Amino acid sequence: ATATRALFMLFGATGDLAKRKLYPSIFNLYKKGYVDNDHFALIGTGRREWSDEKFREVILDSVSANADSEEQAKVFASHFYYMSHDVTNPEHYDALSDYANKLDQQYDIEGNRIFYISMAPNFFGTVAKNLKAHNCLSDNGGFNRLIIEKPFGRDYDTAEELNNALAKSFNENQVYRIDHYLGKEMVQNIIALRFGNPLIEGIWNNKYIDNIQVTLAEKLGVEERAGYYDGSGALRDMVQNHTMQMLTILAMEDPISFKDVDIRREKIRALRSMHVYTEDEARQNFVRGQYGANGDQRDYRHEDNVPNDSITETYVAGKVLFENKRWKNVPFYIRTGKMLTDKFTRIDVVFKKPLVDIFASAKGTESELNNNVLTLFVDPVNKIILRLNGKQAGQGMEMQPLDLTHTQSDEEKAATPEPYERLIHDAILGNATNFASWDEVSRAWEFADVIRHVWDTDKPDFPNYTPGSMGPDAADELLARDGRAWVFNS
Numbered sequence: 001a002t003a004t005r006a007l008f009m010l011f012g013a014t015g016d017l018a019k020r021k022l023y024p025s026i027f028n029l030y031k032k033g034y035v036d037n038d039h040f041a042l043i044g045t046g047r048r049e050w051s052d053e054k055f056r057e058v059i060l061d062s063v064s065a066n067a068d069s070e071e072q073a074k075v076f077a078s079h080f081y082y083m084s085h086d087v088t089n090p091e092h093y094d095a096l097s098d099y100a101n102k103l104d105q106q107y108d109i110e111g112n113r114i115f116y117i118s119m120a121p122n123f124f125g126t127v128a129k130n131l132k133a134h135n136c137l138s139d140n141g142g143f144n145r146l147i148i149e150k151p152f153g154r155d156y157d158t159a160e161e162l163n164n165a166l167a168k169s170f171n172e173n174q175v176y177r178i179d180h181y182l183g184k185e186m187v188q189n190i191i192a193l194r195f196g197n198p199l200i201e202g203i204w205n206n207k208y209i210d211n212i213q214v215t216l217a218e219k220l221g222v223e224e225r226a227g228y229y230d231g232s233g234a235l236r237d238m239v240q241n242h243t244m245q246m247l248t249i250l251a252m253e254d255p256i257s258f259k260d261v262d263i264r265r266e267k268i269r270a271l272r273s274m275h276v277y278t279e280d281e282a283r284q285n286f287v288r289g290q291y292g293a294n295g296d297q298r299d300y301r302h303e304d305n306v307p308n309d310s311i312t313e314t315y316v317a318g319k320v321l322f323e324n325k326r327w328k329n330v331p332f333y334i335r336t337g338k339m340l341t342d343k344f345t346r347i348d349v350v351f352k353k354p355l356v357d358i359f360a361s362a363k364g365t366e367s368e369l370n371n372n373v374l375t376l377f378v379d380p381v382n383k384i385i386l387r388l389n390g391k392q393a394g395q396g397m398e399m400q401p402l403d404l405t406h407t408q409s410d411e412e413k414a415a416t417p418e419p420y421e422r423l424i425h426d427a428i429l430g431n432a433t434n435f436a437s438w439d440e441v442s443r444a445w446e447f448a449d450v451i452r453h454v455w456d457t458d459k460p461d462f463p464n465y466t467p468g469s470m471g472p473d474a475a476d477e478l479l480a481r482d483g484r485a486w487v488f489n490s
């Protein structure tokens with residue numbers, strides 16, 4: 001492993017995400033030797049008045065279960081420093097800058113800095129502005145990189161405003177916008193499968209593919225995030241970001257190399273060929289839902305912190321079209337929602353049937369051949385199934401589905417980093433492949449904004465689906481209209 005010297009400056013160090021995901025991830029990178037154990041420090045900031053000791057207790061609490069020894073966790077935690085800081089108070093940044101310089105010297109970090117903003121998005125711009133204005137960025141040849149959490153705006157205009165604010169302090173190539181779906185093993189495997197296998201890439205087009213289906217299903221409702229969620233909805237929370245990113249990787253052309261700039265170029269090209277709907281088309285091609293009650297389960301409008309006339313969607317299904325040579329006439333169907341049958345993410349690539357079914361024509365019957373389907377299971381297990389048509393054992397020539405299955409082994413599972421660990425490592429290495437660029441984010445907002453506008457204007461007929469189902473009937477009708485059906489439907 002190449003160890004990188006780095007000073008982290010984390011805004012939101014007392015927060016939930018930091019505790020649950022960021023500290024364990026940085027600890028794993030430390031254990032694996034990806035952060036230089038002698039040359040790293042982290043300054044955590046938050047509103048609370050914590051001491052370094054208190055902060056280190058929290059760090060120990062969050063990483064101990066994963067430590068080889070208590071000593072190891074303690075040495076790791078000793079690199080953590082806390083500053084109580086109000087991000088809206090410019091004066092505080094001078095102290096932060098002095099502290100960063102001091103720790104940089106103490107640990108001989110050579111000016112490499114990673115700023116991580118794990119706070120509510122309305123603070124992103126303020127923090128970025130003050131970091132630059134108060135000389136918190138190093139200027140001695142080390143790198144300065146900014147990692148920011150989602151959401152990146154709530155529509156095109158707010159995203160652009162945020163981006164302009166960041167751009168005053170950081171260049172685009174210094175900004176790492178987290179989309180943790182890009183850190184998932186099977187999402188990255190799409191690139192490996194497509195561009196490492198002529199067998200797959202050769203048929204990855206409208207000649208052989210009938211349609212592609214992407215499902216991000218959640219079993220739970222809004223839980224304690226209701227307040228946030230009600231102001232957002234599934235379109236902003238799941239479609240504009242995660243779903244769009246997966247679609248883009250499925251649809252993009254071959255990059256000329258596996259470098260971030262080359263991959264981004266192709267992702268942007270794919271997004272530019274994506275058809276942005278008119279409002280009428282959006283009404284035709286997108287479906288929204290909100291869950292009702294079922295037994296003990298309250299309907300969405302009666303969840304805590306949700307207004308009882310809320311028109312926020314907890315479900316979205318839609319059809320996305322890429323207007324280029326590869327994908328002409330191949331619909332990409334997407335769906336995501338809360339309170340569905342189970343928690344899972346999967347991609348179903350549905351291939352066309354043979355033009356002639358020689359088995360049926362010999363018998364004078366209707367074809368019973370199924371579409372070949374390549375299913376990539378992204379969550380909760382990493383699995384690939386290629387469903388073919390094969391022969392039933394016996395003397396006749398009866399057909400039956402034949403599944404070629406690859407399931408991730410326990411060793412592979414153990415070797416698979418959590419998305420946050422992988423993404424922080426990428427940022428340390430300066431590899432932006434698995435982060436969302438502004439061109440991608442902005443295009444996705446252009447697409448989502450039309451749908452959002454229609455939905456903010458038209459009155460919905462909510463609630464319209466039952467908890468524990470796969471969503472409203474209209475989502476099935478969306479495909480039935482095209483003579484198709486969801487591959488997963490139970």
Ligand code: NAD
Nearest residue numbers: 012013014015016017046047085086087118119120149150
């Ligand atoms: P949180 O509310 O638990 O923590 C917020 C942090 O910001 C705290 O450390 C708090 O002290 C600090 N803070 C708030 N106002 C401040 C101020 N004026 N000055 C200084 N510090 C201030 O939030 P979280 O759940 O950790 O989420 C952080 C970010 O990560 C958000 O952008 C969220 O959308 C995103 N995110 C969170 C999760 C998750 O699972 N929690 C998942 C994905 C994305």
